[in-house]
Amino acid sequence: MSDKSFGMDLGTNSFKLYRKGKGIALHQKNIIAIKNAKEITAYGDEAYDMYERAPESIEVSFPMIHGVIAHFQNMQSLLRMFMNDHSLRLASVGKRDYYIAVPYNITEVEKRAFLDLVAGAGIRARQIFMVEKPIADALGAGVPVEEARGVMVVNIGADTTEISILSLGGIVLSKLLHIGGNQLDDSICSQVKKKYNLIIGRKTACRLKCMLACAFNDEEIFKSPRKLRPVSLDRKEEKTANEEGQEAEVVTAEEVPTTMVILGRDIITGLPMRKEITYQMVYDAISEYLLTIIDAAKVILERTPPELAADIIHSGIYLTGGGSRIHQIDTLFEEHLDLKANLVENPEESVIRGLGKIMETKEYESLAAVMKL
Incomplete structure (x- = not known):
């Protein structure tokens, strides 16, 4: 390699x-802001700060939907901007090999789009490898996937949600289920609107989810010790707080x-309004989605060969992705x-660590498949 x-x-x-030999080099919001359909005004975390706040002349959008490329040109422009980021100092780096994590349950056309994206982005691709996300995910979780x-x-x-x-x-x-954090946020928005006649944005719903979401509608369980992440409407403030170690702050009941x-x-x-939201309301908004995920996990387990099922009984299930931060979801x-x-x-x-x-x-070389340009 x-x-x-x-x-x-x-x-x-x-x-x-991930940069070989150096670890995770970049972790930013996958979002782009385009003015008058032609001029890129911001990307990444900076564009996220503009999300739900920009005027009509500026389109702020996520080019990936359900794990696949939904807006090819926007994603290619975004990839080019990320790879030309001055903080990476890649100007002197020549031809490069790229390893891309892709969902397992997608079509060949959707897989090909990932290849075309990197090959046509002008980022000096020499070879492009694809790794199925569940494999990278498990490796990143510390699981030896190569064993029998x-x-x-x-x-x-x-x-x-990929099970x-x-x-x-x-x-x-x-x-692959089309259920994730975004659907939980949308459900919280709907619940607040239905109960209080109050319209809120996805960012506010996300803050509610991060602070109040619990897998059980029980105050004693809700108040059990947990790690609270710093959550801010400003992505830069949130990032700075994480770098200062606040992410590991444990709070008592x-x-x-x-x-x-x-x-x-x-x-x-039509006027601005302030409202106090309870954890019970957030639970009501998300509980149905969590149970749908669990039902899908049951179906997969029912189809699992008995010898593999015996292994899983011994080692358990590994929960990854941002949604696994919901308080007490492991207990559920x-x-x-x-x-x-x-x-x-x-x-x-976990996925990017596994790719690394x-x-x-x-x-682990054999876990990556070379794609023909």
């Missing part, structure tokens, strides 16, 4: 880049807020599936 190798996880919500034993991974991402059974470096079963005050627009008066899986549920550190980065392992470790 070349030392000039890069791994890319093009998520619906965020773009992550069954592994179950549930990745709850921004726009999809997979792995063994011997391959995927035995996999199911007495410190856990059960409500959160938000601002929105009253449907009847354990109660419904009667299996141990393992949480992963920094679950949003494939790039850095010779024994």
Whole structure:
């Protein structure tokens, strides 16, 4: 493998880049802002700060939907901007190898779009490799996927949930659901509108989810100790707080807020309005989606060969993706599936960490497939 190798996880919500020998080099929002349909005014975290705040002349959009490329030109422009980011200092780097993580349950046409995206972006691609996301995900979670034993991974991402059974470096079963953090945010928006005649944006709904979402409608469970992430409407403030170590802050039951005050627009008066939202309301908005994910996991388990199922009983399920941060979601899986549920550190980065392992470790080379340009 070349030392000039890069791994890319093009998520619906965020773009992550791994540089061989140096680790994760970039982790930004996968979003672009275009003025008058032709001029790129911002991208990444800077564009996210403009999301839901920009005038009509500026389109702020996520080019990835349900894990695949929905707006090819926008995604190609965004990829070019990311790879030319001055912080990466790639001007002197010549031809490069790229490793792309792709969902398992997508069509050949959708897979080809990832290849065309990188090949045509003008970022000096020499060879392009594809790695199935569930495999990279499991490796990033610290699971030895090459062994002859069954592994179950549930990745709850921004726009999809991918449930997979792995063994011997391959995927035995996999199911892709169009349920993720975005759908939970939309449901919270609908619930607030229905209950309080209040219109809020996705950013506000996301803050409610991060602060108040719990897998159980029980105050004692809700107030059990957890790690609270710093959540801000300003992506830069949130990023700075994470870098300062606030992400690992553990709060006790007495410190856990059960409500959160938000601002929105009253449907009847049309005026700005302040409202206090409870964790119970957030639970009502998201619980049906969580149970749908669990039902899908049950279906996969029912189809799993008995020997692999025995392995999974021993090792449990691995929960990854940003959705696995929902408080007590591991307990919900354990109660419904009667299996141990393992949480992963920094679950949003499990796929890109797995790509890094494939790039850095010779024994994992066979997990990446070369694509013809």
